[in-house]
Amino acid sequence: DAGVIQSPRHEVTEMGQEVTLRCKPISGHDYLFWYRQTMMRGLELLIYFNNNVPIDDSGMPEDRFSAKMPNASFSTLKIQPSEPRDSAVYFCASSPTASNQPQHFGDGTRLSIL
Amino acid sequence: LAKTTQPISMDSYEGQEVNITCSHNNIATNDYITWYQQFPSQGPRFIIQGYKTKVTNEVASLFIPADRKSSTLSLPRVSLSDTAVYYCLVGGSDTGRRALTFGSGTRLQVQP
Numbered sequence: 148d149a150g151v152i153q154s155p156r157h158e159v160t161e162m163g164q165e166v167t168l169r170c171k172p173i174s175g176h177d178y179l180f181w182y183r184q185t186m187m188r189g190l191e192l193l194i195y196f197n198n199n200v201p202i203d204d205s206g207m208p209e210d211r212f213s214a215k216m217p218n219a220s221f222s223t224l225k226i227q228p229s230e231p232r233d234s235a236v237y238f239c240a241s242s243p244t245a246s247n248q249p250q251h252f253g254d255g256t257r258l259s260i261l
Numbered sequence: 262l263a264k265t266t267q268p269i270s271m272d273s274y275e276g277q278e279v280n281i282t283c284s285h286n287n288i289a290t291n292d293y294i295t296w297y298q299q300f301p302s303q304g305p306r307f308i309i310q311g312y313k314t315k316v317t318n319e320v321a322s323l324f325i326p327a328d329r330k331s332s333t334l335s336l337p338r339v340s341l342s343d344t345a346v347y348y349c350l351v352g353g354s355d356t357g358r359r360a361l362t363f364g365s366g367t368r369l370q371v372q373p
Binding site: 151182189195202205240246249251255 | 297299305306352353357364
């Protein structure tokens with residue numbers, strides 16, 4: 148079975164540019180999560196969805212960040228405009244039935260903003 | 262909120278049993294305890310989840326005392342490939358973000 152698929156795996160861009168990260172959750176999973184990981188702050192939950200509806204976006208750093216889930220098989224995390232401090236590894240995860248159920252993580256997108 | 266506390270790091274040798282303890286003094290009645298493992302450059306991977314007493318799978322065991330204020334992840338006979346960061350999470354299906362807080366984790370280094 149295919150796991151959570153994230154793209155791209157690596158992204159390098161200049162500050163001010165728009166960045167779009169993509170995620171395909173495991174089929175049948177009702178929950179989708181976006182995390183950011185840095186050395187300084189560890190693994191932080193940005194936002195999560197239940198049945199395509201955003202439930203908690205209190206972890207989104209600021210208005211430059213936005214996330215959408217137009218259907219059950221696709222989600223995007225967008226940063227516009229990007230800044231060097233946004234450099235991190237961004238993970239997408241999904242879980243079947245509840246927010247505390249075991250999550251399945253993708254391989255992450257390593258984002259570098261120059 | 263059920264905040265978790267774990268040791269920052271642990272060292273072990275191949276073949277030894279490793280026990281990592283997580284404290285969660287304010288655990289709620291509906292909360293489960295979940296452990297994840299993360300290797301460098303990879304996303305966390307689910308290891309084990311439990312509610313009370315003992316849970317065992319092919320990878321690890323989870324020991325939870327009666328008061329549930331702590332839990333211990335036990336890795337039998339570790340190998341070099343068990344070198345990773347281990348996270349303890351606590352939460353129930355109704356706790357939203359609280360069940361999704363990873364904390365700093367425990368960095369396990371296994372030596373030959």
